[in-house]
Amino acid sequence: MENDVTGAIRAALLRGDYVPRQRLIEADLCEQFGAGRSGVRSALRQLATEGLVEIQRNRGARVREISFAEAVEVTEVRMVLEGLIAARAAERVSPAQAEELRAIGADMARAVADGELMAYSDLNARLHRGVRDIAGHETANQVVERLRAQVVGHQFMLSLVPGRARASLPQHQRIIAAIAAGDPVAAETAMRDHVASVGEALRALEARQERAS
Missing domain, CATH: 1.10.10.10 (Winged helix-like DNA-binding domain superfamily/Winged helix DNA-binding domain)
Structure with missing residues (x-):
């Protein structure tokens, strides 16, 4: 209970x-x-x-209120762990799982084309969850989920930033392609690059809010 x-x-x-x-x-x-x-x-x-x-x-x-500085630090840790998870997923992915990731990627592309930001955000979460499920690295998965939970508010703000979804779509497509190809090095690099871009976007969002205040 x-x-x-x-x-x-x-x-x-x-x-x-x-x-x-x-x-x-x-x-x-x-x-x-x-x-x-x-x-x-x-x-x-x-x-x-x-x-x-x-x-x-x-x-x-x-x-608990999470500052932008802490959110960036959390993202830096996630970058390392999610890179590990992506590499593991590339080593373990089955043809059916690869096809499922590609389908999510296609849905993400349609959401961007239609301007459906909330749908894109939901698909983003679904993709990352799918990669974690394929990797099956329980320790890394649990730590990433806790870290993600701490910055969910910041990520929601990012999802509403004009142009953010369009900028992140090719990053997600790179991740999907590398995992589906069974290339752990490319998968880790693509995932780390993507999560690093999230940290950069958080810094830019903080600077924008400070200028507006």
């Missing part, structure tokens, strides 16, 4: 149901998720270890 509560609150955080620095009131969470107070407290402690929540002495829990 406690794992169910943790998963439910985590999913709500990742959906953006709560804003950064918002207080997470135990009584409200108990009512919302149909859980006891001990289960909610345990969930909040677990989510604090994942970097999604911070628990303040005598003030309770709140949604």
Whole structure:
């Protein structure tokens, strides 16, 4: 039951149901998720270890706010791990899995052509999840998922930046082609280049917001 509560609150955080620095009131969470107070407290402690929540002495829990600088650091770590995962996926990919990745890539191209930014964002997440599933590197997958969860808000902002989807599409196509070809070196390079570009886009977005403020 406690794992169910943790998963439910985590999913709500990742959906953006709560804003950064918002207080997470135990009584409200108990009512919302149909859980006891001990289960909610345990969930909040677990989510604090994942970097999604911070628990303040005598003030309770709140949604942790991630700075742009921290988001860039997280992205730098992801670059290394996701490169490893892409290389592993290229070594393990089956013809059916390669075809599935190509299909996702085709859907991504159509979403860009149609200006469907939210659909592209969903397909982006699906592609990266598919690569992780093919790689089957459980330790790396778990670490990447935790890191990704911490910066989901920043990535959502990036997905709405004009031209971002069009710029990232060929990067994703390179990743798909390398994995489908069974080329681990090319797959790792393509993935690292892509994630590095995410860090650069985050820096540019921060600079843009600072100029506007």
